[in-house]
Amino acid sequence: MNQIIRFLKISRNQWRWMAAGIVLGVVVVIANTLLMAVSGWFIASMAVSGSSGAAFNYFFPSASIRFLAIARTVGRYAERLVTHEATFRILAELRVWLFKRFEPLAPACLERYADGDVAGRLRADVDALETLYLKFVAPLAVGIISIITGVAFLACFSLPSALSMLFFLTIAGIGLPLVISRISEQPGRQAAQLSAALRNKVTEGLQGVEELILLGAVDRQAAVVDDLSEKLVAAQERLGRINAFSLGGMVLLAGSGVVSVLVAATTQVAAHQIPPPNLVMLLLFSAALFEAAGLLPSALYLLPVARESASRIFELADAPVPVPDTPVSGAVPFDNGISFTNVSASYFPGVPVLHTISLTVPPGGCLVLTGPSGSGKSLIVEILLRFRTYEGNITVGGIEISDLAKDAVHDLIAAVPQRPHLFNGTIRDNVMLGNVLADEEQLHRALYDSGLDAWVASLPDGLATQVGINGSAVSGGEGRRIALARALLKNAPILLLDEPTEGLDAATEREVISRLQSRIRDAKETTMLIVSHRPACLTLGDSVIRL
């Protein structure tokens, strides 16, 4: 329940909408049960006075019936609108909260979510959290409040009926769902695992279909998929049977509850404790009250899944900030020189990657770092960006970077990281991210220097071309050059480039490098650090260090 309370705390600003949704939900259930109760009492009383000839004031009950009928339908409409309004308001709160929580954690703590498949899970987790009010909190609250109110109403007329209904409603609304969620836990988990496994095999099989065809292994792979699918479908069918059991149980409990009220109320009528027409009222009220109990199972089944999603997200959001920020200080670097003295760093504690590295890039200089993969080239870029912690001393313009606020460091540096991200938007959006205030001339200069000008000109939509989700609509080399243009556009005193020409063919690489060279000649004061294992990039630097 801790996760649910935490969720309510995050969305507490919307408590009015949430409460209104629940109140309306209760109003709907009460209007419906009262409608049935009044109708039953009304016709029974009419029948009694019809046969005895006694006068009966039918004005009040028939007016109530009309009022309750309208209250129920209008209330239901209003309830749906209000609960959805609340859900979308909560969604906005949650998204902003998540974004603000994740911001200082990037990138180290979000690496697990870099993969597309895991991104899908984050998305599903966020979805689950966003609909928690609509699918769990609201129905649970409405169900419980309605049951309590309904039983209290019954108790005003017939205590034995109220007690027997309380018994059946508790079993139907709470006991049965708890048993069901217990027995469906194992097949549910199995279905989730099989579904993930199936997805994996289908992905492998479709991505590698050409190779499988050529290896003559298509049918064997399809048989593996068939087998997984069969197991998954069987697990889903098992869940279906458990659901059937739960439905059957609800029907039996509702039927038995009504019979118990029939017996209890009849006893009281026979003992002249309650007037005869009340029997019909109590019966119809009880039958309708099971509608409230029906709200609870689907909410309770959701609980384990929702709790798991919520705890995954909260666990992620609660991760300690990998690199604590420094308060803004008055220190100002006196130039753009970078100096590493005995720097050690690692991706994971206990697995050191960089050992006591020392290097210097003079202001306006350009250093190329090369070396085999795994030697820590990219790590140097990441610690300079203050994405990771380090031991030793790193200064920029004579000031230790850990004494500078992160924002101040990022003002000094523009970078193409190891895996630059392209946002789902146009090429222009993605490049302009580097400097939203840049004018057209600066933009075109950056595109030219990244060797993108000819390609962009050849596109029918030019700069307005969409790059797709994760840059899926452009090639890897094009994406990297867009990231390069973005970094160049920022025009920062320090430029860090991690494999700027990865994924480019030789001709394009030559062109990009010669344009970068002339840019370096023009911008003498920019300090550059380039990480690459491509021989062509080595020509860019005035010195080269091999790690």
Added chain:
Amino acid sequence: MTEHSEESFEDCAQRDTGAESWLLEEARKMRWLLLGVVFLAALIGVLVVFQARLLASACHKVVMSGEGVASIMSFAGILILIAAGRSLCSYGMEVRSSAAAARIKQTVRSTLYRKIQSLGPAGLAGNETGSLIETVTKGVDELEHYFTRFIPQLFLAALLPLMFIIVIVPSEWRAGLMLLFSAPFIPLFMILIGRGSEKLHRRQWGRLSRMAGHLLDLLQGLPDLIIFGTAKKEATVVARVSEDYRIATMAVLRVAFLSAFALEFFATVGTAVVAVIIGFRLLGGNLTLQEGLFVLLMSPEFYLPLRNLGLSYHARMQGVAAAERIAPLLARPLPEGFAGTLPAPDGPPAVSFEAVSFRYGGNRGGVTGFDLELPPGSITALAGESGSGKTTLARLLAGLARPESGRILINGQDLTNLAPDSWRSRLAWVPQTPYFTSGTVRENLLLGRPDADENDIHDSLKAAAADQFIGRLPHGLDTVLGDRGAGLSGGELKRLALARAYVCHATLVILDEPTAGLDAENELLVCEALERLAHGRTVLVISHREQTLTRVDRVAEMIDGRIERVVSPSIFLTPWENPV
């Protein structure tokens, strides 16, 4: 943007009929199971009638005749039995419908998956792998509720109200008429309002998935946002996008919920009117409480199947949306040109491309009027910018696709005349991202030739320089790899893929960028392995890496789908001051 989504909606609407008739066809195959479901539901309807009768009679005895508990105990007993009967029927109904759903899902998925594989990339132009994966996995699951909810409800909505009205009319025909005349309004209003909101609804789902993607996009790109100092500002963008979404969606929902409102309104007001009619008939002494109460109890039951049908509308939409993706794939014809029967030649083949064109229907990455000779036993490299058609050419040679015009001759014989299986058994192909599955190293190595003996395995690993790293693995060849070969580095996987090509005894080898993304050390190992692999085989290697190009006989340079020149590696690699 808006216009675009309207268009795609119109497309969907046009395909609707095809998808829905495919769904009904599938349902027909399961008709016995589904009929069983409908039969049980009808049985429940009969039990509901008895239940109402018994309750009404019991109330009549107590209220009107003043009888005590003893006289209603038999009623109570039978009512419990009826409740048990209803409960068993609901159980059986659910079990049967999930069994039907399970069978449909299993057969559809199996047929669909095999169909997609046999269509191959040639037959699937225009479908992204990601959306195909989604269709085979989640799409097939989404069919379930169409069969388990919508179809049975469709029958019940026609059957049960009719059955109920027949038992109501003899008791109180005025109330029966009231119900009969109010009933058609429910589907009518639902259709009227539903039509309008369906369009809005679909657009809204599209918007929802775009918005869900927006947050994820920003989270994945957080490092970039931080570098460019815009991360803090984006929080307000997140708030604004969510707010816009809320306003737009609520406008749609206000209309969409009207159909449910109309449904509830008629059902509730109908019941209320029935109660009032019965009340006054009772007051006049023209009706017994027994009959009156029976009619009152039956009237919500009368509307229930219609309301359930309304609720299952979402299940229908979901099923149709999934079928719209599945049915066209199943109906797509298999690609032509794969019916050759001649056996492929033994020994390294001579390959000759004659004016080969293949344009995918688009422009990017195709080949046009392509001519090239690969002498038997030679190594030829294919170089050129990305998008110049190198991979397309390799796929044509592998026989994964057929040229749109021109021909490929193998020892003078047109490739389309060769039996596909025979040709493929002579072929080894290492694509840019080789296929690896979760399983042992051995399973992955022997994918193409499960019967290879230990000697073959030993030789192939040695030739591919894979023996050393495999020797270092905890369980050697029986080490279990994760998904897509997780557990081995990129260079190691490349070498394992080369070993797999080697073990196949192929006479023609096609390698697509074997050294891309490798560091110098791994590149050297792979290049050496490549030389060993090329011995006695005809080889085509796509690459623009210097290390690789120095080891080939000839370099064919491609520009825009055509051969620009065929030269020796030394000429091709002359210093880059030379204009290209």
